[in-house]
Amino acid sequence: MKSTKTLVALAATAAVLTLAACGDNGASAGGSDGGSGGDGEEVDLTFATFSPDQEPAIRQILDVFEEQNPGVSVEIQIIPWTDYWSTLQTSTAGGTGPDVAWMLGAKIGQYIDGGVLLPLDDAFAESGLDIDKYPEQLVDLFVDDGTTYALPKDFDTIGLWYNKALFDEAGVAYPTPDWTWDDVITNAQALTKPDGSVYGIGAPMDPQATYYNTIYQAGGEVISEDGTTSGYDSPEAIEGIRFWTDLINVHHVSPTLESFADTESVAQFMSGRLAMLTTGSFYAIRFANDEYSSQNFDVTELPGGAQEATIINGIGNVALASTEHPEEAARLAVFLSGEEASRISSETGTVIGSYEGTEQAFIDAFPQFNLQAFLDQAENGVVLPVSRNTDAWASREGEFLTSAWTGEQSVEEAAANLADAMNEALAQENQD
Amino acid sequence: MPTTDTTGAPAAAPPAGNGPAGGPPRRNRPNRHPDNAWAALLLAVPFGGxxxxxxxxxxxxxxxSFSEGTAFTGYTISGFQNWQRLFENGDDVWRALVNTLVYAAIVLLGVPIAMVIAALLHQRGLRGRSxxxxxxxxxxxxxPVAVAMVWRxxxxxxxxxxxxxxxxxxxxxxxxxxxPDTALYAVAVVGIWMALGTNLIILAAGLEAVPQTLEEAAMLDGAGPxxxxxxxxxxxxxxxxxxxSVLSVIGSLQMFDLLFIMLGRTNPALADSKTIVYLxxxxxxxxxxxxxxxxxxxVTLVVTLAVTAVQFRLQRRWVTYA
Structure with a gap:
C-alpha cells in the first residue's frame, strides 16, 4: 500500500516535469504593460531580438527613434537564439508578447496564418521610405497577399572566405571571383597537409552556408516555386550536395562531419585548420574582432557552377497585433528597418544595411576584408528557401543527409529519402 | 481521506526518504480542534500548487494529445490521429525508447560506484572527510550546461x-x-559522474544509520573489511x-540537456543516441x-511509471528493512 503510493508519487512527479514543458502557456516574455496609455501620453514599447552582438547598434537606433517620437520609450529584450522562437510563439499566442520583434522569412508564415501580426502598409506610407530601395526578393519574403508585415532591416550573402597565411605557406594563388568548383578542388588538394593539421576547405552540413548555394548553382532547387514539392530528388540538387560530400569522402580535402560536430567549422577556420570556408557576411564582425582572423582572412565571391548563385537572407521587424499601442509599434517596426537604422547598422559593421545607399558604410567598416564581394553577388542572390511551415521539413534535412555526409549512403539515396519526408511534410502543410 | 495505510514497516523506518511513513502516532482528537483548521490551511498551499x-x-x-491546431489558431479536440502518427513513426519512437533505457541502465552502474566511495569515506579516522x-x-x-561543455x-x-x-x-x-558506436556511452559516463554526488549523500546518510554494534560484532567474529x-x-x-536506484532511473529517463549540449544538431551520432525526451x-x-x-x-509518463513499478515489485526480493 505504502509502496504503491510512493511509487505513484515519485513517478508522477518526475514525469510531470516533462509534461509541464508541453503546455501551450510557456514562459511569458515580459510584455506591453503600456504605462498610462492614451495618445500623447507616455508609451512604453518592448522590442525582442536574439542577437546580443547587435545590441549596441540597436540601442543607437532606438535612441534616434525616441528622440523623434517624444513620450515613447523602447526597451530591448534579448532572448537567446535557442529560446527565441518558442518564447516568441508562446508569448504571442498568450497575448503577453513583445510589441515589436525580429522575424525571419522561414518563420513568418505561421505568424501571418495565425493573424498575430500588424500590417505595416500605413506606417510605411507615412514614413516616406521607398520600397524600391530594398532588395526585392527579401521584401517578398515578408509580403503576403499584397500586405506588408515586415521590411528587411539587413541582408547577408555567402562568400568564399580564405586564410591568406595558409595560401602563402603552400604557395597557392588566392582565389578570384572567376574560380569554378573544380578550381576549389584542385587548390584545396594543394593546400591540404598530409598530417591532417591543415585542410583545404571546410565542408560542414550547413544549408545556408554550403549546399543550398551549390544546389541553386547546379540549376536545382530546394523547394518548388509554388512551395508544394521538394526539389531534393532532382539530378541538379544531388549534384549540388555531392560536391560537398566528395570533398570529404573522395578528395579528402575537408575534415569529416564528425570533426565538425566536435569543433564547429568557423572555430576550425579561425584556428588556422581550414584554408577556405564558405560562409556569410555576418561573420565579418567576428573575424574583425579576432586578431589572427583580422590579419589573415579575406573574402571573395563564391565560385560558380552551371550558373552563379548565392543564398541571400535578411531579418525583418514585425509589430505584433497584441500590442496596446498599435500605431507606435508599427511606426517603430518600420523605423527599425528604415534608412537611418540601415545606415547605423552598416557604419558599425554590424550587418549590411538593406536600404540602398547605406551598404558602402559596411564595406568601409572593415577595410581589411574585401566585403564588396558580398554586395557584388547580391544580384545573383537566391532567397533562403521557405514555405508556410519551414521548420517541419528543414529540421529533416540534417537527419537524412547525415548518411550522405558520412559516406554510409549514396547522395542519391539520402536525397530521395529526404525528398519523400519533405513532400510528406509539405502535403500536411498544404492540407491544413 | 481514508486512513488505512498504516500497514507499512513497523518501528525502524527506512533511514532516508520515503517521507512521513514513520511519523508520529495518530491522535484521536475530535474534529473541532483548531489544529485541524491550521492543518487544512497548511495542506491547501502545497495541494493547490x-x-x-x-x-x-x-x-x-x-x-x-487528442487535438490539432497551432499555437496561434488554438487547439481543438480532433480524435486519435496524433496517437496514430506515433505508431506511424514507430521506428523513431522505439529507437529513442531503447536508447533511453540503455542510458538509464548504464547510469544505474553509478550506484555501486557511489556505494564503494561512500563506504571508503565512512571509514573511521579518515581525515578531511567533509x-x-x-x-x-x-x-x-x-x-549541466557547463558540465556538458567541459566534457565536450x-x-x-x-x-x-x-x-x-x-x-x-x-x-x-x-x-x-x-x-554512433560510442556517443551514448560517452554521455552516460558523464551522467554517472554528475549523479555521483547526490547518490553519495543519500548513501552516506544510510551508512550513518548502520549500527556500530553490528560492525563490531562482525569484527569480533573475525570478518575482514x-x-x-x-x-x-x-x-x-x-x-x-x-x-x-529509483531516483537514478527516473532522472535518466528524462535525460535531455547533456545530449542537447554535447552532441548538437548536426552530429552524425544523433540518430542513434536520441532519447525519448530529445524526440x-x-x-x-x-x-x-x-x-x-x-x-x-x-508515453514518457507511462514508461516511467512502468519502469518504476517494476523496481518496486523487485525490491521485495532484495531490500531488507531492519
Missing part, C-alpha cells in the same frame, strides 16, 4: 584531452561523441540503495508539432 502546476498541466497535455564529500558534490551544484572538450576527436591521454598510452582514439562491507553494511543499506523536444519545439509532443510526453 500540486493542482495548478502538475495536475492541470497533465490534464491539458492529455487533451492536447573535504572529499564537498569535492564529490561539486558536479551536482554545477550547471574532453571528448573532442581532434583536440580532446581524452584522445591525448589515450594516444600517449597507445590506446584507441576516436571522436567519442560524434561516433570486505566481508563486513558485503555481509553487514550492504544488507542494512539496501533501503537507501533502493531509493537511489519530444524535436517534435514539440523544433517542428512546432505540440500535439505529437504531448503524445510523446505521455
Amino acid at each position: 500540486l493542482v495548478i502546476f502538475y495536475l492541470w498541466p497533465l490534464l491539458r497535455t492529455v487533451l492536447l 573535504f572529499y564529500r564537498t569535492l564529490y558534490f561539486v558536479p551536482v551544484v554545477t550547471m 572538450y574532453i571528448y573532442n576527436g581532434d583536440f580532446g584531452l581524452l584522445n591525448e591521454v589515450l594516444d600517449a598510452v597507445g590506446g584507441p582514439t576516436r571522436a567519442w561523441v560524434a561516433d 570486505v566481508r563486513r562491507f558485503f555481509s553487514v553494511t550492504v544488507p542494512l543499506l539496501t533501503p537507501s540503495i533502493f531509493l537511489v 519530444f523536444y524535436e517534435e514539440a519545439f523544433v517542428r512546432n508539432d505540440r500535439p505529437l509532443g504531448a503524445v510523446i510526453a505521455l
Whole structure:
C-alpha cells in the first residue's frame, strides 16, 4: 500500500516535469504593460531580438527613434537564439508578447496564418521610405497577399572566405571571383597537409552556408516555386550536395562531419585548420574582432557552377497585433528597418544595411576584408528557401543527409529519402 | 481521506526518504480542534500548487494529445490521429525508447560506484572527510550546461584531452561523441559522474544509520573489511540503495540537456543516441508539432511509471528493512 503510493508519487512527479514543458502557456516574455496609455501620453514599447552582438547598434537606433517620437520609450529584450522562437510563439499566442520583434522569412508564415501580426502598409506610407530601395526578393519574403508585415532591416550573402597565411605557406594563388568548383578542388588538394593539421576547405552540413548555394548553382532547387514539392530528388540538387560530400569522402580535402560536430567549422577556420570556408557576411564582425582572423582572412565571391548563385537572407521587424499601442509599434517596426537604422547598422559593421545607399558604410567598416564581394553577388542572390511551415521539413534535412555526409549512403539515396519526408511534410502543410 | 495505510514497516523506518511513513502516532482528537483548521490551511498551499502546476498541466497535455491546431489558431479536440502518427513513426519512437533505457541502465552502474566511495569515506579516522564529500558534490551544484561543455572538450576527436591521454598510452582514439558506436556511452559516463554526488549523500546518510554494534560484532567474529562491507553494511543499506536506484532511473529517463549540449544538431551520432525526451523536444519545439509532443510526453509518463513499478515489485526480493 505504502509502496504503491510512493511509487505513484515519485513517478508522477518526475514525469510531470516533462509534461509541464508541453503546455501551450510557456514562459511569458515580459510584455506591453503600456504605462498610462492614451495618445500623447507616455508609451512604453518592448522590442525582442536574439542577437546580443547587435545590441549596441540597436540601442543607437532606438535612441534616434525616441528622440523623434517624444513620450515613447523602447526597451530591448534579448532572448537567446535557442529560446527565441518558442518564447516568441508562446508569448504571442498568450497575448503577453513583445510589441515589436525580429522575424525571419522561414518563420513568418505561421505568424501571418495565425493573424498575430500588424500590417505595416500605413506606417510605411507615412514614413516616406521607398520600397524600391530594398532588395526585392527579401521584401517578398515578408509580403503576403499584397500586405506588408515586415521590411528587411539587413541582408547577408555567402562568400568564399580564405586564410591568406595558409595560401602563402603552400604557395597557392588566392582565389578570384572567376574560380569554378573544380578550381576549389584542385587548390584545396594543394593546400591540404598530409598530417591532417591543415585542410583545404571546410565542408560542414550547413544549408545556408554550403549546399543550398551549390544546389541553386547546379540549376536545382530546394523547394518548388509554388512551395508544394521538394526539389531534393532532382539530378541538379544531388549534384549540388555531392560536391560537398566528395570533398570529404573522395578528395579528402575537408575534415569529416564528425570533426565538425566536435569543433564547429568557423572555430576550425579561425584556428588556422581550414584554408577556405564558405560562409556569410555576418561573420565579418567576428573575424574583425579576432586578431589572427583580422590579419589573415579575406573574402571573395563564391565560385560558380552551371550558373552563379548565392543564398541571400535578411531579418525583418514585425509589430505584433497584441500590442496596446498599435500605431507606435508599427511606426517603430518600420523605423527599425528604415534608412537611418540601415545606415547605423552598416557604419558599425554590424550587418549590411538593406536600404540602398547605406551598404558602402559596411564595406568601409572593415577595410581589411574585401566585403564588396558580398554586395557584388547580391544580384545573383537566391532567397533562403521557405514555405508556410519551414521548420517541419528543414529540421529533416540534417537527419537524412547525415548518411550522405558520412559516406554510409549514396547522395542519391539520402536525397530521395529526404525528398519523400519533405513532400510528406509539405502535403500536411498544404492540407491544413 | 481514508486512513488505512498504516500497514507499512513497523518501528525502524527506512533511514532516508520515503517521507512521513514513520511519523508520529495518530491522535484521536475530535474534529473541532483548531489544529485541524491550521492543518487544512497548511495542506491547501502545497495541494493547490500540486493542482495548478502538475495536475492541470497533465490534464491539458492529455487533451492536447487528442487535438490539432497551432499555437496561434488554438487547439481543438480532433480524435486519435496524433496517437496514430506515433505508431506511424514507430521506428523513431522505439529507437529513442531503447536508447533511453540503455542510458538509464548504464547510469544505474553509478550506484555501486557511489556505494564503494561512500563506504571508503565512512571509514573511521579518515581525515578531511567533509573535504572529499564537498569535492564529490561539486558536479551536482554545477550547471549541466557547463558540465556538458567541459566534457565536450574532453571528448573532442581532434583536440580532446581524452584522445591525448589515450594516444600517449597507445590506446584507441576516436571522436567519442560524434561516433554512433560510442556517443551514448560517452554521455552516460558523464551522467554517472554528475549523479555521483547526490547518490553519495543519500548513501552516506544510510551508512550513518548502520549500527556500530553490528560492525563490531562482525569484527569480533573475525570478518575482514570486505566481508563486513558485503555481509553487514550492504544488507542494512539496501533501503537507501533502493531509493537511489529509483531516483537514478527516473532522472535518466528524462535525460535531455547533456545530449542537447554535447552532441548538437548536426552530429552524425544523433540518430542513434536520441532519447525519448530529445524526440519530444524535436517534435514539440523544433517542428512546432505540440500535439505529437504531448503524445510523446505521455508515453514518457507511462514508461516511467512502468519502469518504476517494476523496481518496486523487485525490491521485495532484495531490500531488507531492519
